Amino acid sequence: MGGAYAPAGLFVGREQELTELRGWLTDAQAGRGRLAVLQGEPGMGKTRLAEELGAVASGRAVPVVWGRCPADTGAPPLWPLRRIVSQLPGSHHRLPSTGDEDFGSSAEGSAAARFAQFEWLADAIVQAAEPNGLLVIVEDLHWADSTTAAALGHLAGELPRSRALVVITARLLPASAAVGDVLGRPGVMQRQLAGLDRNAIVAYLDSVDGGRVDQRYADLVLRQTAGNCLFLGAVVRLLAAGVSLRSYDEDAARATLAGRRELIDLVREPMGRVSADCRHLVETASVAGDDCSVTELVAA
Ligand SMILES: Nc1ncnc2c1ncn2[C@@H]1O[C@H](COP(=O)(O)OP(=O)(O)O)[C@@H](O)[C@H]1O
Ligand SMILES: [Mg+2]
Missing domain, CATH: 3.40.50.300 (P-loop containing nucleotide triphosphate hydrolases)
Known part of the structure; x- marks a missing residue:
């Protein structure tokens, strides 16, 4: 009360x-x-x-x-x-x-x-x-x-x-x-409520790292999550465990995130009531980032 x-x-x-x-x-x-x-x-x-x-x-x-x-x-x-x-x-x-x-x-x-x-x-x-x-x-x-x-x-x-x-x-x-x-x-x-913007993501990364991160990670995270706070938390946790956030390595970052179960599971709950094919498509998209074409997604 x-x-x-x-x-x-x-x-x-x-x-x-x-x-x-x-x-x-x-x-x-x-x-x-x-x-x-x-x-x-x-x-x-x-x-x-x-x-x-x-x-x-x-x-x-x-x-x-x-x-x-x-x-x-x-x-x-x-x-x-x-x-x-x-x-x-x-x-x-x-x-x-x-x-x-x-x-x-x-x-x-x-x-x-x-x-x-x-x-x-x-x-x-x-x-x-x-x-x-x-x-x-x-x-x-x-x-x-x-x-x-x-x-x-x-x-x-x-x-x-x-x-x-x-x-x-x-x-x-x-x-x-x-x-x-x-x-x-x-x-x-x-x-x-829109997604968090780049400045907010930089602040998030800095806080998680306890220092000043390479801001290109903020761009990568923004592309992967569109500023969705729940996805952001998961993506940053995975990234911080897989790469040093102070020196940019895009290939290592993408390899760290590729196909991660943690990210796929995040889209399951809101997807509960759609068909299995649709769920598979969204799950695949959730770990593909925005560089993946629709044709590639459908083929996956
Ligand atoms: N502005 C923010 N900064 C940092 N973390 C946030 C922020 N907003 C939400 N979060 C975190 O993101 C996750 C999802 O947020 P939540 O408020 O539960 O989303 P919603 O209610 O829209 O589904 C939670 O773990 C929450 O603590
Ligand atoms: Mg809520």
Whole structure:
């Protein structure tokens, strides 16, 4: 509940993104809250950026609560929001059920019950944000159930006059109905997280090496990973174990990375629901780098 967040490990780049997020937190603390969606590929650093914002909030004594939309089917509707409500500062909150005893079991009755639940939820968050602000982070909207997405969409409309900042993370693809439902609401801010840039990768390599690396490795890593933080971590770990990062040897670097299982495994999880041929193609591409033509890839 509002614990201090101190994300572990190296953090580079993202200055602009953090500046904007800090500004949104300042706005929220001043009574101009909002709901923002950070979108990006898996491994692009959405969670990590949210953690860094959590640390900023903790440093300002702003409570931080987290919820996550679970990948497993079978979680009850609104599960992420129930978790969030249970962590809100102040009295112990529990989301009321949509009992037929209050609203009847007709279609209008259920819609009214749902609306009442959404209102209750928004009120709980708005009240918990007094007096010094509140940061709510909801992870992985692409896995949200439709009720959670509708509740978040409803919440977006209540935040501009509150001290709450709600930051939601979501994958870019595949586009899910839940993501579309939230993004389509008025007042929702949307940001796409791109890959880390060359400067950030140089900083990353310097930190890993503890000195000044040959910057041509940054170009190579950028080509291999497009700045995806998850791939970057794996590629740099492999490189640092195989070559000296202070003297450039492109052939040795490429040989170090070629066909590595660690890199292939990284693309498996997001690839879960595609055909075996497609998965093979992407796995091959994941270790081929960008100098490989499509014809060569298909032949592989
Ligand atoms: N700016 C960054 N600097 C260094 N490492 C990062 C950065 N952003 C993310 N990472 C690391 O990259 C990996 C993937 O990031 P993560 O935030 O989990 O991605 P996503 O949530 O977009 O799937 C994690 O190990 C994370 O710590
Ligand atoms: Mg994440």
